[in-house]
Every structure is written in C-alpha cells, then in structure tokens.
Amino acid sequence: MPADAAAQFDIDHVVPLKEAWRSGAAAWTTQDRRAFANxxxxxxxxxxxxxxxxxxxxxxxxxxxADYRCTYSRAWISVKHAYGLTVDPAERSALDGMLATCA
Structure with missing residues (x-):
C-alpha cells in the first residue's frame, strides 16, 4: 500500500452529526452529543x-x-435506534428500498 493511501480515506459518521441534530440530538446534553460523535x-x-x-x-x-446498501441501511437503523433518533418518511422509504437488497 502506498504511503499516501491513508490520505485517500476519511473517518465519517454513518449518521452525520447535522442529521442527528435534526433527528433529536438538539435536545441532548453536550456530553451526549460528544458520546454520539465518538x-x-x-x-x-x-x-x-x-x-x-x-x-x-x-x-x-x-x-x-449496490452490494453495500444492505449493510449501510442496517448500520443507519442501528445508530438511529440506539440513540432514539427520529426517521422521516422519505428516509424510511429509502431505507426500506435498501433493506430490500438484503439477501
């Protein structure tokens, strides 16, 4: 692996922080938001x-x-459920579609 290969990757949140904020994290304490972020x-x-x-x-x-959509949707749902975050109708529909790809 080339020395600069790690620079091609970022650490990302499955459920982005801004999405979490819109889905309920705005009501959390700073400590709760920090725990979520890390x-x-x-x-x-x-x-x-x-x-x-x-x-x-x-x-x-x-x-x-496309082969990763099942894994991604399950991770998204797991995080949202673990933190009691809401799911809007368009998000739910997209998740249903991705879950339909699961074998």
Missing amino acids: DLTHSQLVAVSNRSKAEKDPANWQPPL
Missing part, C-alpha cells in the same frame, strides 16, 4: 473514500456500491 460501538464511525455523502440522509444519498 461512538465506536454502534457502527457509527467508518473509513470512507467517497466524500459525496456529506450530511445527507438515505433519501438523498445511497452508497454507490
């Missing part, structure tokens, strides 16, 4: 090479690799 337990932090997701939810962005 969570290594609920599939929240992942290494990514695709920087196009930004703060988008599944209604506005899905992994370009």
Whole structure:
C-alpha cells in the first residue's frame, strides 16, 4: 500500500452529526452529543473514500456500491435506534428500498 493511501480515506459518521441534530440530538446534553460523535460501538464511525455523502440522509444519498446498501441501511437503523433518533418518511422509504437488497 502506498504511503499516501491513508490520505485517500476519511473517518465519517454513518449518521452525520447535522442529521442527528435534526433527528433529536438538539435536545441532548453536550456530553451526549460528544458520546454520539465518538461512538465506536454502534457502527457509527467508518473509513470512507467517497466524500459525496456529506450530511445527507438515505433519501438523498445511497452508497454507490449496490452490494453495500444492505449493510449501510442496517448500520443507519442501528445508530438511529440506539440513540432514539427520529426517521422521516422519505428516509424510511429509502431505507426500506435498501433493506430490500438484503439477501
């Protein structure tokens, strides 16, 4: 692996911080938000090479690799459930579509 290979990756939140804020984190304490941002337990932090997701939810962005959509949707749901975050109708519809790809 080339020495600069790590520079091609970022650590990203499955559920972006801004999305979490809109989904209920605005009511959390600073300590709760910090715990969410640094969570290594609920599939929240992942290494990514695709920087196009930004703060988008599944209604506005899905992994370009179709084979990863099942894994991604399950991780998204796991994080949202673990933290009691809301899911809007468009997000739910997109998640349902991605879950349909699960074998």
